[in-house]
Amino acid sequence: MNAADYRPFATDWEHRATIRTRPRRLLENDDKLIYPLCRQPLVLSASFLEHCPQWRDFVLVQTFYKFIHDVVIFETEIVDKTARGIAKNRCSIPFPAACRYDAMTVVVDEDYHALVALDFMQQTLEQTGIAPLELPATIELSRAIPIAQAQAPAHLQDAVELICVAIAENTVTHDVAAFAKDDSVKQSVRGLMADHLADEGRHANFWTCLVRLYWQTASEEDRRCIARVLPIFLQHYLTNDLQRDFDLRLIEHLDISPHARAALRVEVNALAFPITHQHPLISNIMGLLRRSGLLQTPCVAQALNAYLPASGSPS
Template sequence: MNALDYRSFAEAWEERATIRTRPRRRVEDDQRLIYPLSRQPLVLSATFQQGCPQLRDFVLVQSLYKFINDVVIFETEIVDRTARRIAKDHFAVRFPFACRYDAMTVVVDEDYHALVAMDFLQQTIALTGIEPIVLPGEIELSRAIPAALAQVPASLRDALELICVGIAENTLTDDVAAFARDDTVKPSVKGLMADHLLDEGRHSSFWARLTRIYWQAAPEHEREAIARVLPVFLGQYLTNEIQQTFDFSLIQALPISEDLRQALREEVLGLAYPINHQHPLLGNILRFFRASSMLESSCVQDALRDYLP
C-alpha cells in the first residue's frame, strides 16, 4: 500500500462511532461481577479463596479502577499524542489529508473513551462506596516507547513511535474483545467494552495501514535501525512490573493478617508470563507485524527471532 491508495473511513465513522451512536452506560446494582475473574487471577488462587474469599468484590472493583486508569493514560497520553501530531501534519512521516482526517477522528474517539471511562469510575465509586487505592501514574507504554525512541536517531523517532502505537492499538483490540465477551460481568461493563471495541477495530486497522504506508516506502537502513530496537520496546511493553506493584499495593490494603498477606504476595510473584513467544499478547503483536508488512522484512524476522514460534 502507498499513500495514494489510502481510503478514508470517514463515512463509517460518521455512521458508527460510539460518540455518534451510543447512549451513556449506567452501572447496574445487581449481583453480576464488576470485573472478570479471569483478568485478576489473584482472586482465583487457592490462597485467596481459602484465606479471604469475602474480599473478592473489593479486589475486583480496585482492578476495574486500575483498568480504567490504564485506559485514560493510554488514550490521552499515548495514542492522542501521536494521532494529534499526524492530524495536524506535525509528524516527521508525512501523510495525505485522508490519513490526517482519520487521525483526527482517532483523537476524538480516544478522548471520548477516556471521558466515558472516567464517568464509569465515578458511577462505580458512588454505587459501591469503595474509593480507589493509589493508582499507577504510568502504564507499560509510558516506559517502553521512550526506551525504544532513545535507541534510534532523532530522524527516526516519529516512525518508531508510529509503529509502537500501532502495536499497542492492535494488542488492545483483542484485550477489549475478551472483556466484552465475558457473560459473568454486568451488562453495563460488557456494553462499555463493546462500545470501545467498535471504535478500536477501526483504529487497529488505521494504525496498521499507516505503518504499512511508511514501511513500504522506507529505505533499508531505516528499516534495519528500527528493527534492531523492537526487542527493547517489547521487553518493556510485555513486562508485568507495573501490574505486580499494583497487586502488592492492593494486597497491602486488604484487612488480613500479615502471614496471609505474604502468602498472597508470593502468589502474585508467580503470575508473570515469560517475555518470549509464550507470552499471550504475542499472537496479537505478530498479527500487526504481518498486517503492516513489517514481518516480510528479514531484518524484522531476525530481530524477533526470540518471539517467533
C-alpha cells in the same frame, strides 16, 4: 500499498463511531461482577480462596479502577498525542490529507473513550462506596515508547512512536474483545467494552495502514535500525511489573493476618508470563507486523525470531 491506495474511513466513522451512536451507559446494581475473575488471578489463587475470599469484590473494584485509569492514560496521553501530531501534520512522516483527517477522528474517539471511562469510575464509586486506592501515574507503554525511541536516531523518533502505538492499538483490541465476552460481568461494563471495541477495530486498521505506508518508503538502514529497536520495546511493553506492584500494594489494604498477607505476596510474585512466542499478546503483535509488511522484511524477522513459532516463519 501506496498513498493513492489509502481508503479513508471518515464516512464509516460518521455512521458507526460510538460518540455518534451510543447512549450513556449506567452501571447496574446487580450481583454480577464489575471485573472478570479470569483477569485478576489474585482472587483465584489458592491462598486468596483459603484466607480471604470475602475480599473478592474489593479487589475486583480496585482492579477495575486501575483498568479504567490505564485506559485514560493510554487514550489521552499516548494515542491522542500521536494521532494529533499526524492530524496537525506535525509528524516527520508525510501522510496524505485523508490520513490526517482520519487521525483527527481517532483523537475524538480516544478522548470520548477516556470521558466514558471516567464516568464509569465515578458511577462505581457512588454505587459501591469503595474509593480507589492511589493509582499508578504511568502504564507500561508510557515507559516502553521513550525507551525504544532512545535507541533510535532523531530522524526515526516519529517512526518508532508510530509503530509502537500501532502495536499497542492492535493488542488493546484483543484485550477489550476478551473482556466484552465475559457473561459473568455486568451488562453495562460489557457494553462499555463492546463500544470501545467497535472503535478500536477501526483504529487498529488505521494504524496498520499508516505503518504499511511508512514502511514502503523507509530506507534499508532505517529498517535495520527499527528492527533492532522492536525487541527492546516488546520487553518493556509486555512486562507485568506495574500490575504486580499494584497487586502487592492492594494486598497491603486487605484486613487479613500477616501469614495470609505473606502467602498472597508469594502468589502474586509467581504470576508472570514469559515474554516469548507463547505470551498471550504476541500472536496479535506478530499479526500486525505481518499485515503492515514489517515481518516480511528479513532484518525484522531475524530480530524477532524469539517471538515467532518454532518454525520461525514470518508468513
